Structures are given as C-alpha cells and as structure tokens.
Amino acid sequence: MSTVLITGAARGLGLDFTKQYAAKGWRVLACARKPDGLKGIKGDIHHHALEVTDYKGVKALAKELSAEAIDVLICNAGVGGEAGRGTQTLGSFDPSAWRHTFEVNTFAPLMMAEAFVEHVARSKQRKLIAITSILGSLANNNGGRYAYRASKTALNMEWSCLAKDLEGKGVICVALHPGWVQTDMGGPTATLTIDQSVPSMVKVIEGLKPSDNGRYISYDGSGLPW
Numbered sequence: 001m002s003t004v005l006i007t008g009a010a011r012g013l014g015l016d017f018t019k020q021y022a023a024k025g026w027r028v029l030a031c032a033r034k035p036d037g038l039k040g041i042k043g044d045i046h047h048h049a050l051e052v053t054d055y056k057g058v059k060a061l062a063k064e065l066s067a068e069a070i071d072v073l074i075c076n077a078g079v080g081g082e083a084g085r086g087t088q089t090l091g092s093f094d095p096s097a098w099r100h101t102f103e104v105n106t107f108a109p110l111m112m113a114e115a116f117v118e119h120v121a122r123s124k125q126r127k128l129i130a131i132t133s134i135l136g137s138l139a140n141n142n143g144g145r146y147a148y149r150a151s152k153t154a155l156n157m158e159w160s161c162l163a164k165d166l167e168g169k170g171v172i173c174v175a176l177h178p179g180w181v182q183t184d185m186g187g188p189t190a191t192l193t194i195d196q197s198v199p200s201m202v203k204v205i206e207g208l209k210p211s212d213n214g215r216y217i218s219y220d221g222s223g224l225p226w
C-alpha cells in the first residue's frame with residue numbers, strides 16, 4: 001500500500017488530491033486546519049490537524065508519524081497574498097501581509113520537507129512535491145502580484161536546492177504548477193476545472209522518474225521556464 005501526505009487537504013486542490021488518492025486505495029495522511037471538507041470521503045483517510053506555519057506543530061506531527069513511509073509528500077497549502085489589503089500593488093505594499101504570504105508559501109513547505117525527509121526517503125516512491133505556480137517564473141513574468149510571485153519563485157529555488165541535496169537519498173523533488181484552476185484562490189474565471197487539473201497532476205506524479213528530479217513542470221507534465 002502506498003501513502004501520501006497532503007497539506008491543505010480539506011479544500012480546493014488539496015481536497016481533490018485527497019479524493020483522488022483515496023479512490024486509488026492509497027493511505028492518505030490528510031493535513032488540514034479543519035477536517036470539515038474531509039467528511040463523507042470514502043477511503044483510508046487520516047486527518048491530522050495542521051497549521052503549516054506552526055513549525056513546532058510540523059515537527060511534532062513528523063514525530064507522531066515517525067513509523068510511516070511516505071511515498072508522496074505534497075506541499076499544497078498556499079495563500080494568494082491579497083488579503084484585501086492592496087499588498088500586491090506598487091505604492092501600497094503591506095510588509096505584514098508579505099510576511100504571511102512567505103510564511104505559508106515559502107517557509108512552511110521547506111519546514112515540511114525538512115521534517116519529513118526521512119519518512120519520504122524510506123518509502124518506495126520517494127517523491128517530494130511542491131505545488132508552485134507559473135507566476136513564480138522569472139522568464140514568464142508580466143508584473144503585478146509581487147508577494148505571491150516572489151513567494152513562489154523562492155519556493156522554486158528551495159525545491160531546486162532540495163533536488164541537489166537529496167539526490168543521494170534518491171528523493172525526486174519536483175515543483176508542480178496546477179494550471180489556473182477554479183478554486184477559491186483561482187476564482188470562477190480560471191481556465192481549468194479541478195477535474196481537469198488534479199487527476200492530471202496525480203498521473204504526472206505517478207510517472208515521475210529519478211531523471212525528473214529538480215524539474216519545474218505544469219499539471220500536464222510539460223516543462224516550465226524558470
């Protein structure tokens with residue numbers, strides 16, 4: 001039996017990752033602040049309360065799960081960075097909202113990776129996935145969304161570093177962009193439905209090989225420009 005750990009597992013893309021892996025018969029360690037969204041989903045699902053910026057809580061969970069081998073760890077929890085405070089617009093930056101965006105999108109995934117690296121390294125599949133965004137691409141930048149873009153660019157760099165540092169352990173580190181998807185964050189005008197994004201990402205994750213270590217890719221498996 002394979003095991004996946006998902007952060008932000010009870011809403012949006014994370015909830016659908018939970019549903020998809022549960023339907024495939026995986027053991028799902030569903031980490032979410034509130035379990036409400038997980039109610040009624042059938043399968044081997046284990047809810048763990050987790051605020052990803054509570055780094056003591058992250059370490060405590062890693063200890064609690066020390067007997068687990070985690071085949072796929074998906075750092076999915078994220079924030080858009082707006083918080084209704086005009087924090088993304090030149091002329092009205094709000095450092096406190098920037099810090100929060102970086103805490104959730106950049107620091108927390110790295111703390112998760114650090115806390116759970118051995119759980120992943122001892123598994124069969126050994127895959128460490130960051131849900132990033134094309135908005136973090138320096139090569140594809142058209143301005144705006146400063147905090148969100150910068151947080152995801154930094155996340156990409158972290159995953160590139162992890163790919164180098166964990167190569168010897170055989171861990172495959174990939175930064176994965178879900179597409180622009182109709183969730184609370186993506187909004188109703190996004191080009192993809194959750195059904196068009198998440199099953200495709202699950203398939204792409206399934207097909208990852210050691211040669212994919214350190215790649216920045218889209219939900220359909222195509223490479224993205226850094």
Ligand SMILES: NC(=O)c1ccc[n+]([C@@H]2O[C@H](COP(=O)([O-])OP(=O)(O)OC[C@H]3O[C@@H](n4cnc5c(N)ncnc54)[C@H](OP(=O)(O)O)[C@@H]3O)[C@@H](O)[C@H]2O)c1
Nearest residue numbers: 008011012013033051052077078133180181183184185186
């Ligand atoms: N949707 C898109 O178009 C799109 C595009 C590119 C990248 N992404 C990325 O995809 C990931 C998921 O986004 P989404 O579209 O599913 O957004 P969403 O619908 O807004 O869901 C965000 C998820 O992150 C969780 N979360 C936020 N802050 C957290 C915290 N401090 N601790 C624990 N969980 C926290 C939320 O949990 P609560 O329910 O507890 O708030 C929720 O499960 C994010 O990393 C996002 O940047 C999305």
